[in-house]
Amino acid sequence: MGRPFLKMNGLGNQFVVVQAQDEPFDPSPDEVRAINDHTPYDQLISIEPSRSPGAAAFVRFWNNTGEEVGACGNGTRAVAWLLMEAGRNDAVTFATEGGLLSGERAGDHVVRVDMGEPRLRWDQVPLAEEMDTRGIELQIGPIDAPILHTPGAVSMGNPHVVFFMDREPDDALVRGAGSLIEHHPLFPEGVNVGFAWPKAQDRIRLRVWERGAGLTKACGTGACAALVACARRGLTGRRATMELDGGELTIEWRESDGHVIMTGPIELEFTGRL
Ligand SMILES: N[C@@H](CCC[C@H](N)C(=O)O)C(=O)O
Numbered sequence: 001m002g003r004p005f006l007k008m009n010g011l012g013n014q015f016v017v018v019q020a021q022d023e024p025f026d027p028s029p030d031e032v033r034a035i036n037d038h039t040p041y042d043q044l045i046s047i048e049p050s051r052s053p054g055a056a057a058f059v060r061f062w063n064n065t066g067e068e069v070g071a072c073g074n075g076t077r078a079v080a081w082l083l084m085e086a087g088r089n090d091a092v093t094f095a096t097e098g099g100l101l102s103g104e105r106a107g108d109h110v111v112r113v114d115m116g117e118p119r120l121r122w123d124q125v126p127l128a129e130e131m132d133t134r135g136i137e138l139q140i141g142p143i144d145a146p147i148l149h150t151p152g153a154v155s156m157g158n159p160h161v162v163f164f165m166d167r168e169p170d171d172a173l174v175r176g177a178g179s180l181i182e183h184h185p186l187f188p189e190g191v192n193v194g195f196a197w198p199k200a201q202d203r204i205r206l207r208v209w210e211r212g213a214g215l216t217k218a219c220g221t222g223a224c225a226a227l228v229a230c231a232r233r234g235l236t237g238r239r240a241t242m243e244l245d246g247g248e249l250t251i252e253w254r255e256s257d258g259h260v261i262m263t264g265p266i267e268l269e270f271t272g273r274l
Pocket residue numbers: 013042043063069070071072073074075158159192210211212213216218219220221222
């Protein structure tokens with residue numbers, strides 16, 4: 001019999017979660033893809049024994065195309081909820097490749113997580129060459145009449161580029177431009193591509209073409225990156241409701257310590273065996 005898993009989602013961003021506290025889990029890229037063939041998901045998540053004091057666990061994330069990634073915002077809320085349920089507590093800290101993350105309950109199946117500070121230097125995103133990450137030299141469309149240009153670039157533990165829109169980002173644009181930019185040579189590690197329409201100082205419509213997963217219903221780190229990118233350009237304030245295809249997230253880029261705080265729902269759908 002295969003090992004047990006939990007099927008979860010955060011605003012429709014789909015996860016298969018494996019609890020690897022008692023039995024090691026180190027899937028090859030082929031195994032990551034095979035699990036997706038069996039139970040389709042956007043990211044695979046494993047919860048391993050803690051490797052550091054003060055952390056309840058060590059958590060790893062993979063895209064469904066097989067590669068391991070440094071961060072997953074919606075997955076972070078899902079893991080925080082599972083660990084709080086298991087520990088019967090209201091707050092938890094755990095470690096990831098990108099550093100310590102913490103979460104707390106903010107309602108019934110609603111979790112607030114501290115995603116840490118955004119990394120804003122060009123070599124932290126990373127970009128292939130030095131540029132001002134508030135607006136990098138990149139455009140979509142003809143040189144003399146670009147459709148979109150000068151996006152912001154931000155790392156939330158994973159790379160994001162954010163195009164600023166003045167209207168609803170339609171499917172053709174998100175799929176076409178997203179798949180093109182994901183592997184653009186300017187991004188040596190690939191990139192998640194956000195299309196953000198700042199509708200008010202405190203409201204952003206956002207769609208994200210995720211690296212290694214395509215168009216998802218929501219991307220948590222993408223929402224953090226979009227708020228930071230919009231605020232740096234003066235298009236919004238430092239706190240906004242993000243309208244994603246799967247629902248809403250609240251993101252705040254906290255003034256006091258520069259951390260990005262994300263609040264939103266999670267759902268446990270079913271359990272099964274791999
Ligand atoms: N869905 C995630 C992001 C997952 C990783 C991303 N596709 C990458 O390759 O960096 C989220 O909620 O942040």
